Amino acid sequence: MKLKGINVEAIRKDFPILKRKINGKSLIYFDNAATSQKPRQVINAISKYYSLYNANIHRTIHKLGVEATEAYENVRDKVVKFINAKHREEVLFVRNTTEAINLVAYSWGRANISKGDTILLTEMEHHSNIIPWQLLAKEKSANLKYIGITDDGFLKDDEIKEYLDNHPKILAITHVSNVLGTINPIKEIVRYAHKNGVIVLVDGAQSVPHMPVNVQDLDCDFLAFSSHKMLGPTGVGILYGKRELLENMEPFQGGGDMIKEVHLNYAKWNDLPWKFEAGTANIADVIGFGAAIDYLNKIGMENVRAHEVDLTSYALNKMSEIENLKIYGPIDVNYRCGVISFNIGNIHPHDVATILDSEGIAIRSGHHCAQPLMERLNVPAVNRASFYIYNTKEEIDIMVNVLKEIKEVFKI
Numbered sequence: 001m002k003l004k005g006i007n008v009e010a011i012r013k014d015f016p017i018l019k020r021k022i023n024g025k026s027l028i029y030f031d032n033a034a035t036s037q038k039p040r041q042v043i044n045a046i047s048k049y050y051s052l053y054n055a056n057i058h059r060t061i062h063k064l065g066v067e068a069t070e071a072y073e074n075v076r077d078k079v080v081k082f083i084n085a086k087h088r089e090e091v092l093f094v095r096n097t098t099e100a101i102n103l104v105a106y107s108w109g110r111a112n113i114s115k116g117d118t119i120l121l122t123e124m125e126h127h128s129n130i131i132p133w134q135l136l137a138k139e140k141s142a143n144l145k146y147i148g149i150t151d152d153g154f155l156k157d158d159e160i161k162e163y164l165d166n167h168p169k170i171l172a173i174t175h176v177s178n179v180l181g182t183i184n185p186i187k188e189i190v191r192y193a194h195k196n197g198v199i200v201l202v203d204g205a206q207s208v209p210h211m212p213v214n215v216q217d218l219d220c221d222f223l224a225f226s227s228h229k230m231l232g233p234t235g236v237g238i239l240y241g242k243r244e245l246l247e248n249m250e251p252f253q254g255g256g257d258m259i260k261e262v263h264l265n266y267a268k269w270n271d272l273p274w275k276f277e278a279g280t281a282n283i284a285d286v287i288g289f290g291a292a293i294d295y296l297n298k299i300g301m302e303n304v305r306a307h308e309v310d311l312t313s314y315a316l317n318k319m320s321e322i323e324n325l326k327i328y329g330p331i332d333v334n335y336r337c338g339v340i341s342f343n344i345g346n347i348h349p350h351d352v353a354t355i356l357d358s359e360g361i362a363i364r365s366g367h368h369c370a371q372p373l374m375e376r377l378n379v380p381a382v383n384r385a386s387f388y389i390y391n392t393k394e395e396i397d398i399m400v401n402v403l404k405e406i407k408e409v410f411k412i
């Protein structure tokens with residue numbers, strides 16, 4: 001089962017949950033776009049922190065505190081390397097992608113968006129990259145504009161140019177759609193945006209876990225992503241921001257750790273990155289995230305991507321043989337990630353997902369926190385199967401066979 005540098009059989013042994021039986025069947029986990037499973041290396045790193053060196057960080061002189069601080073800050077260095085940030089001050093620990101985007105909308109947005117300004121988004125955004133901007137637009141009487149998508153799931157090129165030529169203040173755009181799987185040409189878009197003086201925030205929730213992402217190469221101004229979608233624990237997200245931008249932004253939250261000095265009537269903020277990390281951090285889970293990054297680095301992000309391209313093209317071929325099964329998004333795997341959204345005739349996605357679950361297969365059904373995209377596709381909901389490093393073609397075959405049975409039973 002050795003696959004372009006990935007030894008799936010060995011990898012699967014690291015994930016205790018994959019031994020689980022669901023309804024008497026071996027678990028097939030195809031809900032990776034929602035959250036990934038965790039290898040024992042991550043689980044053990046968290047357990048080791050609590051068992052051996054649990055202490056608060058940054059303001060402790062004792063041994064445990066020093067060890068915990070070192071472990072926590074080492075993870076920042078790992079993230080810096082993982083996304084190739086230029087400076088370690090540019091990597092902030094937050095709770096998740098959602099909080100990272102809210103931080104920018106709040107701290108950058110409230111200082112830089114005024115009445116009549118335009119905030120540019122796309123029709124394929126997750127609610128996390130819509131709602132913070134809606135809140136900001138409402139507060140500032142600013143306008144929201146959305147780049148549309150073509151019927152085959154790409155952003156409309158002419159609208160990208162036209163809307164950027166009109167000088168919005170910021171473009172907040174997903175790197176990879178969590179529904180269509182589309183990989184947007186972020187580097188080219190950023191270059192065009194910058195020519196027009198537009199700041200670009202990239203939602204990397206579905207790209208950073210699945211392919212090499214290099215912030216200096218993309219030249220994006222902000223990048224947001226979540227640990228839990230890339231083998232790490234929940235409760236940890238990353239906001240990358242260019243140093244000059246972060247330096248000029250006011251804090252998002254106030255409290256301990258984010259200050260240098262506090263007096264009764266004024267305070268001085270801490271240096272970056274701690275200016276944006278108020279209160280006791282999620283130390284254990286950041287340390288767990290470090291183990292997840294080590295794990296992915298050992299495999300190599302090029303190999304992660306190659307494995308997913310292989311699985312996705314296999315699944316697209318097999319699924320397209322099923323009559324009346326509609327797949328959303330680009331068909332060419334060079335432009336899509338390992339996320340396949342589909343509907344079978346008019347069978348409700350919750351029925352499909354329930355039947356698959358009875359066979360031990362976990363997929364997602366619903367609007368996937370992308371209701372504007374559902375409206376654009378003219379569907380209330382879709383099914384979504386999404387893959388990761390531990391998935392196999394055999395698992396895809398099992399799912400496809402159940403999908404064929406569903407089609408027979410519903411006489412579609």
Ligand SMILES: Cc1ncc(COP(=O)(O)O)c(C=O)c1O
Pocket residue numbers: 033034096097098099126128129174176177178203205206226
């Ligand atoms: C594209 C995209 N953006 C943002 C998010 C939000 O991530 P989180 O819930 O970790 O904040 C998700 C989660 O599914 C996503 O797929």
